Amino acid sequence: MTRTRVTSVAVVLVLAILGGWAWGDVKGSKHDFSNAEWAGGDGCSACHGPQRSEPPEAAPLWDAKADLNRVFGSPLNGTRRAGEGTSVCLRCHDGTIAKDSVSDQTKERFANRQHSGVFAGGHQRSDHPVGVEYPQFDKGYRPITSVVATGTVTLPENRVECSSCHDPHDMSGEEHMLVTSNGRSALCLVCHKK
C-alpha cells in the first residue's frame, strides 16, 4: 500500500515535471491545442489524459483511443504494426481513425490536405516506413548503437516510429518538429549509411 502510494506520488511528480518541461516547448508550436475546444482546452488532453488511460503499459498516459495495434500498408513489403510512438500520431495524422477523438473539421483538414504530412487513407506507400524493425543487419544502415548514441533519434524496441524523427513537443524547435536539425541531411544520415 505504502509502496503503491509512493510510486504514485513519484509518477505524478515526474509527470508534472516532465509535463511542465514539455509544455514549455509545445506552447506556441503547431501542437499547441490549448485554444482548441475539442481538445479539452488544457493543451495536453488532446493526447494525454490520465482519466482516459486504459492500457496499463501506456506510460505517457496516451489517450486510450489511440489504436495501438493498428495495421497499415507500408512501402516495404507486407504490413506493419504501429507502436506507441506511431499510433498516437496517426490518431490525428491519418485522418481515418479515431473519428471522435478530434473534431470532424480538423479530421477533414488533415485528410484532404496534400502537403500536411499525413498518412492519407491509412496507406504509407508514400511515406517513410514507421512501425518497422530497424534493419540493423542491412549494410545500408548504421548499427543501432551508433543511432542511439546520438541521443536524439530514438528506436523504441529497436523499431522506427514517428517519434524516432519527430518530437511532438517540439523541444528542439527545428522545422517539422524534427528531433534535431536536418542540415546536410544529418538526421537522415543518422540511420542511413549513404
Added chain:
Amino acid sequence: MRMRRVQLAGSVVLATVSVVAFGDESIVNSKHDLSVRGPGPIRAIGEDEVCIFCHTPHNAAPQTPLWNRENPRTHYRIYDSSTTDARIDQPSGPSKMCLSCHDGSMALGSLLSLSVTEPMVMTARTIPPGSADLTGDLSDDHPIGFHYDRALSNSDRQVRPPEVVSRDMPMGPHGEVHCTTCHDPHNNALGDFLRVSDQMSAICVTCHDLDGWYRASHTTSRKRTTGRAVDARERLKYGTVRDNGCMVCHKIHSAPEAERLLRHTAEEDNCLNCHSGAVASFNIAADIRKRSGHDPRWRTGVHDAAETPFTMRRHVECVDCHNPHAAQANRVGVVRGTLGQTVKGPNLHVSGVTISGRETERADYLYEICLKCHGDSALRPRLGTSRQVSQTNVRFEFQTSNPSFHPVAGPRRNSEVPSLLSPLNAGSVITCTDCHNSDNARSAGGSGANGPHGSLNDGLLVRNLDTADFTSESADSYALCYGCHDRQSILNDESFSRHRRHIVDIRTPCVVCHDPHGVYRGQGNATNHSHLLNFDLAVVTPADTSTGRRVEYVDTGRFSGTCTMTCHGFPHVNFPYANATAAGASRSRSRGVSR
C-alpha cells in the same frame, strides 16, 4: 594538461568518426551532393539538405525509395545491336529515377515536396550537355531494361549466368538490368559512382565472359596509354592498356559509334589509333597504306559482326581477321613454311570458312579466315590473267583432291619437287601468309608485323614476283618462288628439264606456265594440270595440230611430259621433255648460282 589531452583525444576520435561517416563512401560531398555546400558546379542556391533532391520522408511518389521527383518521359531511343540476344525494353523503375535528371530534360529543382510554382533554385536548371547528360537517345549507351536471366546466358555464351554475377551488381526485381546495376548513386569511392572498380574492366567482366579475354594482349599489355594517345578527345582514366581494359576501344555512355559502343565510327580507327606506333609495337597504319593491301579504310559501316561470309558486301576490317578480345602477340617467328598450321595468337577466336565450305565460328586454320572473302563470297574480283582454266574461288583452288595445288589445306605428297628448301619437304603444309604478307614482315626478314596488312609488291606478296613476259631472270625477279623453291635446283633443271631454257634464255616468267594456287578438280585433271600447269593465254597461244588448234600439256610420267602450244612465236606440237635420270634431284645444290 590532462583535460587538454582528453580534449585532443576526443577531437581525434570525432574527426575519425566523421571521416568514417562522411568519407568517400558517402553521398555527402560527392558529386551527387547537390546541396549548397556540394562540391560540384551543379548545386542548390540555398538548400542545405542532401537527400531532398531525390528523396522525401512524406508525400513521396509511389515508388519505393520515397522518390521526390516526377518520372521523366516515357519513350527513349534504346540500344540495339545485330549481335545482342537480349530483348531490350524502355527503361523502367530505378533507371527512370536516374533519368529524371540524367536525360537532361527535367528541371533539377523540380521536387515533389516543393510547390510546383516554387521549385528549388539551382545553379543549373537542367543537367548541362556533357558526360552526365545521356539525352533522350540511349542507343549510344550500355543497354538497360533487359532481363538478365538464364535464357540470355544460355543463348549468349559470352555473358555469365546471372547467378554468378556478383551480389555487388544488383538487378531489378525481375532480373532486369538498371542504371543501378553498375552505379551506386550514394557511393562515389570508386569514381563514376561505380559498384565495382573499372580498373582492368573488373566491372565489365563481372557479366561479360569473352572468349579468350583473359589471355589476350589487350588484357595483359602494360603499354602506356598516357595522355591522349588512345583517343584525342579523351584522357583515359588509367595509364596502361590493361588497366583501361575495355575502355580503350569502348565507351559505355554516349559512344560515338552507338552499335557496340565503340569510340570511333570508322571501324579501323578503333584499332589504328593505337596500332600506328602510338601505343602498340608495330605500325599497322603504315602497312595498310601500301600499294597492295587489305586497307580497312576502303569501306565504313559495311562490316557487321553478325554477317555471314557468303552474302556480305565486300569489305575488309581489322576485325575480319582479328578478334580484339582474344588476340595475342605472335611470339613465333614464322619463316618459310610453317609446320603447325593452326591459327596463332593474333588470329585466335576469329570466324572462318572451312575448306569444305562450312562456316565456322572459330577458325582452326589461318586459311579458313582468308576463305571468308576469297572463297565462296559474293562479287569476287576478276582475275588479272586469263588461263586455260579460270577460277576465282580460292577454296576450290586449294582442295586437296585437286590434280595439283600448293599445300595450304593439306600436304601434297608430291615427290617431283626436288627444289624444296629445308625445312620444307613433300609432306609440308604452308599458309596463305607464306606468300601473301607484308613486304616488311618479320617472317620475310623485315622488321614489321607479320600478316597480309600491306605490301609494296603486287598481289600483297611478301617478296617480289615479276609476272611480265620477257623478264630477265635474277634472284630478285622471282624472289617469291625462290623463297621455297631453290633457285639453283630450278636453274639446274632438276625437275622440268627445260626450266633454265624457258626462264633464263627465253625469259618466260614462272606464272606463264604455273597457276600458283592450284587447279580445281572440277575443271582440270591430273594429266593436263599436274604441277600447277595452267597456261596464261596472253602469252601461250594455240598451236595448229592435226586435231585442231590446241593448248595442251600432257603429263607422261615422272619429270616428263609433252606440250602443245605456240609460245613466243615458237610452235610446240606434242613437244616432249623428259628428265629420265631423275638423278637431277640428287645433284649438288652448291653449284655456283648465286641466289
